[in-house]
Amino acid sequence: MRVRTAELLVAIVLAIMSAGIMWKSTELNVGWVPKSGPGGGAWPFWLxxxxLGTSIWTIIRWFRRVTPQSRSDELFMTADTVAIVGPVVVGLVLLLLGTYFIGMYIAVFLFMIAFVRYLGRHSWPMTMSLAIGAPVVMFCLFEWALSTPLPKGVSALEPLYYPLYDLIY
Amino acid sequence: METIIEPLMLGLVEAVQPINLAMMIVGCIVGLFVGAMPGLGSVNGVAILLPLTFLVPPNAAIIFLAAIYYGAMYGGAISSITLGIPGASTAVATVFDGRPLAMSGKGDQALMAAALASFIGGTVSVVLFTLAAPPLAAFALKFGPQEEFALMVLAFATFVGLGGDDIPKTLFSIFIGLVLATVGYDIISGKPRLVFFDLAAFQRQISFLVLAIGIYGIGEILWTMETSGGSMQVNYVKSTFRSIIDNIKRAKTYFFTAIWSGVLGYIVGILPAAGATPGSLMAYGLAKTFSKDPESFGKGNVTGVAAPESANNAASTGSMLPMLTLGIPGSPTTAILLGGMIIWGLRPGPLLFVEHPDFVWGLIGSLYMANIFTVIINVAFIPVFVKVLVMPFTILAPIIFVLCLVGGYSPNALLSDVWLMVIFGVAGYILRKLDYPVAPAVLAIVLGTLAERSLRQSLLSSQGDPMTFVERPISGIILLCAVGLVLVPVIRKFMPKKEAATAGASEG
Known part of the structure; x- marks a missing residue:
């Protein structure tokens, strides 16, 4: 996809999204409510x-080729960019999905291995010290210091953490 | 005068409380590091680390975050000089002369000039800040909801007038930030509002942190990974005790430049859309214009390093002035600080000086201390920072992502917040590639709730008559300024080229 196409496409998506928000705002009163001022929907509706107005403005500017993007025929995402950004975004999504099943600690451990070893091509000692260090620091900080438990995935994995609880409580 | 000196002394005492002092020193070091890493600036550091500050009381937390802000301004110079790439956009102008100096083996001179000039600029601006803040806050106590709303309009108008980005895209960014702040429930009736598809993620307000971490933690890192493909050439810097003394003596050549650059940076920093980057570029330009030897600029003039470094430090202090006195952030970083204050249960605005003097003056006191500590840490540990800079991004990036993950999760303990954060990050990355500015959206989501409340209160008290904003003198004047700012780009467009150039110079 060219930068030119991307700008138009994004502006159209944003315009549709804006219209969707306008429609959703009308669930609450968008007009004047006597004795209580503007209705709850008015502010988001006009925003x-x-x-919508500014998106249409951008679309008009695109057709008139005013913005530098609307004149650019370069690739929006080069193959190099996709090769870097793609795995990172996929990795983040997998990290989040993994959190539901195996918990945040184990997901972070695996994420670190994947990132440092396979994306960064660093040595195993470096990889493992980060992969183990990150969850350990998280555990000390959140479970211990902040008393905010992080998600630990399915309950079958819970016993894994019992010895650690004994340590801190 | 006594009204300032007494609370300032209390503030200094507050700032040297063990926990506050410790947080400040850690903050300075983190800030130096964050500023020095290319691709990370103060705003990234503050956004990513804010959730961790729930460990300590608000006074210590704000001191920690302000120290990061401060340290980052010093740190930016380190990579500008040794790597030739600015560590943060605020240090762009430092590259112009810092890089040639480093190439010719005078890197220690450049680093020292950057550190000392930052100290001078920081000190000048903190003194100006201390003098201006109490009267401004006292004046702002008279403000009603009309004035509050007008001030927010003014803050957004600076983005349109001075931001220099595509205008419809800037406006879009402001609007979407304000809309995101309305999701959850109506602030007056409490009814659910904009809860799309009945998703849990929308049932409570979208925390500004989710947007800020998404944009500055995930979006910007993706951007940096894309752009930092090339290899880096590090110029190692040798520094001895003897050369440190020599370099301090050399400071007299740029002493006065650093002072007025500090004043300039402070004033520019107060404006929400301007801030440290344009401030330092302006200071560089003026230093070159008024130099006896303008030819040497760009080829390795120490004054060319001192001027922008003084200005960017001063600008970071300047941006705190409207944040503390008016509740309007002067930069994206202070927008996040302001959001933090709301989470800590403080009400930003002029009342802060009355209700929480220990918080405000502790922060001001810590700025004085942070200045001194950063210059010491900076001078002592420059070789260490240079080592850290060669750390590959493939190690730093996963650490940042994990910090984002826990930072997005911990405030509300909701995984749906983290999903939103990743979505905002990717969307922010794509929008940024298409020249949509993201800073206005972050400012807008922080101010959104306050803006809506002051607008509705104003309209309610005036029975729906919008003239109330213009008829009250202070809000009328503020709105007039806002209209003037919005007209700046229009006037520029219709002015002949040559006149536009002179007008630009007189503004500086």
């Missing part, structure tokens, strides 16, 4: 109208 979304502003979003």
């Amino acid at each position: 979304a109208t502003g979003m």
Whole structure:
């Protein structure tokens, strides 16, 4: 996809999104409510109208080729960019999905191995010290110091953490 | 005068409390590191680390975050000089002369000039800040909701007038930030609002942290990974005790430049859309214009390093002035600090000086201390920082992502927040590639709730008559300024080229 196409496409998506927000805002009163001022939907409604207006403005500027992007025929995402950004985004999504099943600690451990070893091509000692260090620091900081438990995945994995709880409580 | 000196002394005492002092020193070091890493600036550091500050009381937390802000301004110079790439956009102008100096083996001179000039600029601006803040806050106590709303309009108008980005895209960014702040429930009736598809993620307000960490923690790192493909050439810097003394003596050549650059940076820093980057570029330009030897600029003039470094430090202090006195952030970083204050249960604005003097003056006191500590840490540990800079991004990036993950999760203990954060990060990355500015959206989501409340209160008290904003003198004047700012780009467009150039110079 060219930068030119991307700008138009994004502006159209944003315009549709704005219209969606306008429609959703009308669930609450967007007009004047006597004795209580503007209704609850008025502020988001008019803001979304502003979003729609500015998106259409960008589309008009695109057709008139005013913005530098609308004149650019370069690739929006080069193969090199996709090769770097793609795995990172996929990795983040997998990290989050993994959190539901294996918990945040184990997911971070695996994420670190994948990132440092396979994306960064660093040595195993470096990889393992980060992969083990990160969850350990997280555990000390959140479970211990902040008393905010992080998600540990399915309950079958819970016993894994019992010895650690004994340590801190 | 006594009204300033007494609370300032209390503030200094507050700042040297063991926990506050410790947080400040850690903050300075983190800030130096964050500033020095290319691709990370103060705003990234503050956004990613804010959730961790729930460990300590608010006074210590704000001191920690302000120290990061401060340290980052010093740190930016380190990579500008040794790597030739600015560690943060605020240090762009430092590259112009810092890099040639380093190439010719005078890197220690450049680093020292950057550190001392930052100290001078920081000190000048903190003194100006201390003098201006109490009267401004006292004046702002008279403000009603109309004035509050007008001030926010003014803050957003600076982005349109001075931001220099595509105008419809800037406006879009402001609007979407404000809309995101309305998701969850209506602030007056408490009814659910904009809860799309009945998703849990939308049932409570979208925390500004989710947007800020998404954009500055994930989006910007993706951006940096894309752009930092090339290899780096490090110029190692040798520094001895003898050369440190020599370099301090050399400071007299740029002493006055650093002072007025500090004043300039402070004033530019107050404006939400301007801040440290344009401030330092302006200071560089003026230093060159008024130099006896303008030819040497760009080829390794120490004054060319001192001027922008003084200005960017001063700008970071300047941006705190409207944040503390008016509740309007002067930069994206202070927007995040402001959001933090709301989470800590403080109400930003002029009342802060009355209700929480220990918080405000502790912060001001810590700025004085942070200045001194950063210059010492900077001078002592420059070789260490240079070592850290060669750390590959493939190690730093996963650490940042994990910090984002826990930072997005911990405030509300909701994984849906983390999903939103990743979505905002990727969307922010794509929008940034298409020249949509992201800073206005972050400012807008922080100010959104306050803006809506002041607008509705104003309209309610005036029975729906919008003229109330213009009829009250202070809000009328503020709105007039806002209209003037919005007209700046329009005037520039219709002015003949040559006149536009002179007008630009007189503004500086």
